[in-house]
Amino acid sequence: MSDIQSKIQEHLSSRASLIGKELAGRRDYQYLSIASSAEKEAERIVREIRQHEAETVWNSVHEGIPHVFPGMGFLTAKNIIKTTRLYQILKKMPKGALLHAHMDGTVDSGILLRLALEQPAMHVCVPRRLDYMSLSGLRPSFKALPPALCAQATDAPTITSALYIPYAWVPIQKAREEFPRELGGPAGFDSWVLGAQRISAQEAYETHNTPAKIWHKFGSTFVVADGLLGYEPVLESYIRELLRTSIEDGISYIEVRVKFFDKTMVRANGEDDLTHREWLVIFDRVVQEVKADMKAQGRGDEFVGAKIIYSTLRFLSISEIEWYLEDCIELKKEFPHLIVGFDLVAREDSGHPLIYFLEPLLRFRERQKELGLDIPFIFHAGETLGDGDSTDHNLFDAILLGTKRIGHGYSLIKHPMLIQKCKELRIPIEICPISNEILRLTQAMPNHPLPALLNHGVTVALCSDDPSVFGNTGLTYDFFQVLLSSEVTGLITLATLARDSLAHSELEPEEKKIALEKWERRWALFVEEVTKETLPT
Amino acid sequence: MSDIQSKIQEHLSSRASLIGKELAGRRDYQYLSIASSAEKEAERIVREIRQHEAETVWNSVHEGIPHVFPGMGFLTAKNIIKTTRLYQILKKMPKGALLHAHMDGTVDSGILLRLALEQPAMHVCVPRRLDYMSLSGLRPSFKALPPALCAQATDAPTITSALYIPYAWVPIQKAREEFPRELGGPAGFDSWVLGAQRISAQEAYETHNTPAKIWHKFGSTFVVADGLLGYEPVLESYIRELLRTSIEDGISYIEVRVKFFDKTMVRANGEDDLTHREWLVIFDRVVQEVKADMKAQGRGDEFVGAKIIYSTLRFLSISEIEWYLEDCIELKKEFPHLIVGFDLVAREDSGHPLIYFLEPLLRFRERQKELGLDIPFIFHAGETLGDGDSTDHNLFDAILLGTKRIGHGYSLIKHPMLIQKCKELRIPIEICPISNEILRLTQAMPNHPLPALLNHGVTVALCSDDPSVFGNTGLTYDFFQVLLSSEVTGLITLATLARDSLAHSELEPEEKKIALEKWERRWALFVEEVTKETLPT
Ligand SMILES: [Zn+2]
């Protein structure tokens, strides 16, 4: 061998060893290194289809969409994604647990509206008469009213009438039916209401194209949804829909963040006195019903349950937070199997940083010790573009406060010491790819820090955050976007993310064991199905 | 102390220690920890002005600019930046070395055009008659012609004439003077030529808003500039301008990448036979003249010189590359003080990866050993959004091939093993913030991986890449954008970047020592000036 040839060999072998070392530090390595031949075949097929679609679907002109590429902005990509074979395949993949989603941002807004329209007690109001000029600027408020107020509202002029009195409640059905033809009639009512609950492509990519501006719209969508959801019959159906659509998407377990802010909500009879305790009873009942139903259908492997991360708002005062912490403890006492964590929600960059609540949070932990309870912190932290500011520093406090997982951790990649801590303490990051993109932390998936975190060996669970606001449901689109934006990531990487989501859930050890066994059975079936896919020619 | 109080103290002290450890891993820590009281005062003043301008300038409505925030896209921010006090301060800061800039993308395009207009031999042609419809789609080609061809071209119909013959050369002055009024007259000619040399906000942020699309425009700008620059008298003035404007911007040393592709260029007499060797003679002469002139003005501290990184194109074949490698060696023999590195340029995602050229590159190194020469590799690598693809993997090859620095290293943050190697081997990253943003790797500075790399302890030199294409000159804007997008980064961080740029230049040890001493003297003067700034009220 000539001198140059030996130098080439030396280079190639150092190169292979360095790249190999990096891959070996990733979470998916353990599975890749013991993959069955069927798994390897499925991996290969998925990579071939991805490559083929990169050259065809994502390399074509799509009318009305200026820039098309793999991992592009979800709101313009969605209709293209749906047409791909990769999406059809991923749709069937068992996704494991959904560990980061906000209850009131999960079910398709169209379904929520349909559920609300079934309720005669549901009413709508606006701050002033709705007309062609004000349509896009005004958003509806909803509330279910008690019978006496319903009777009063029956003959009230509708929200589009010249006689409309600002803030007067109008029956939702009436408002819809009498929605004037020049505003689109009933269908125009629906799109007005849905537009107030979803972020549009134009908002995300044009008019509100900064984190601060899009959060303005984002926050307002919950005000609309919460009015509809704050009514017992709607809530109950909503929870059922959440579970059903998640199951259809391959999700077998959910830890949902429920925002407890209003101290009561409206019960079926129209009275505004349904307590947090009763809320949990409803949730519990629906989960048990769906579980029983799935079992009866012989689909017991597809659903193991749902639990709650008690959440309240990070812009509250210390004394307000203390009330909710105590409320959380009381609920945990009665529903130990349901309440599995505590979190603070709303925009991190605007609300108080965790350090502001240090004392009540530490007291909360002490109280639990005294009472023999365990409500782990599962904090949002680092959902920001800030570097070294108080939001970015939430990561330090979350970890030091013993957070079991980190919600978003978008800025974690900036912190070598914290990456190390997350690996040592086995703290997974709940990454919400589509949420981060639509909320403008990243312009598209190729710029997302996820591939960097995976290469640094961090444990990750993919999550959807608020899919209904993003015109999304389930986790398939999030898995899809992640698969499209990295050559390292393949099907077995996605399986690792799914497994890790169950492994890092707050299921009891025995429940978790069963959930993982069920997942492995479904994964084997899925892999078999993928191996039967024909390759693109 | 109560139990809770002691837990609070414990938390706060663990927090301070973790944050402190992270800061101690940064390159700027060594300087922060020994900062003089004047430096601390300057640091504080700059932070206060930044904070004040974040709340005023960057939090105001600016007509015609939809989204305003600190670190926003440069092409729309530029006119705002120029009005800030922070910019005025940074303008005066000694920047150290400019280590990554492409010769033909450095001098303001308006100046280049003015230089070309002074040359009667300079001609322009277009592929077909230029009119209102074709104006934005056609770009000019320029070339200096020998006297015989000049004579023939004198009476040729101009590029906008109905009689224009495609590709016929027209004297540049004539084309300009006869540019029709409906296309804007001579000023319209100028903006057409300048538009072909610069990326506009509309292109970067709307019509060409992906890396692939903007590179299409980016690449075409060099074809225009190279036609003007390929003429000896223009080149000579251009080099002088590069040095002068850099000096005015506080840059005291330059290692410029010169693209050697055409084997000859046009000499003053119009003949196309000026060799690479003669090119270097011109460069050397201008550098010496400017040095002497600065010394004569008593400004010797402001300029220590300029050297060349021999560059050719990464889309050439192996046999073509071999010719340029040999050419580079021959030039190094004659100009050992000028040729200080070798690189491959053009879009990494489109050209061959480094591994493709492994054999000729290794042979190049062996040849140097035989000849007792040292031409280090200073490679572009990882200027990509790819993850695990061949462009991303250029980082492995660059480092294994012993690169002295890494150009861009945009995807380095994804590679924990390589971050470690860069730290161990003291390989700095030439980060080009504005280039990365305009070439759509990141939408704005808050999404750039620079803050992450700094926290990981990587050595960085800020660079401008191709400032003339970006409507930029010097390094002030790059320093500015970096300062605005991190709370960790302050004036002393910028000083660290400046010092490191000199420390990691290819200056000879004695030259480097002197360059650093000169920089320190200027830094001390600058700090003193900053401390005299009045604080915002
Ligand atoms: Zn969230």
Ligand SMILES: [Zn+2]
């Ligand atoms: Zn470059």
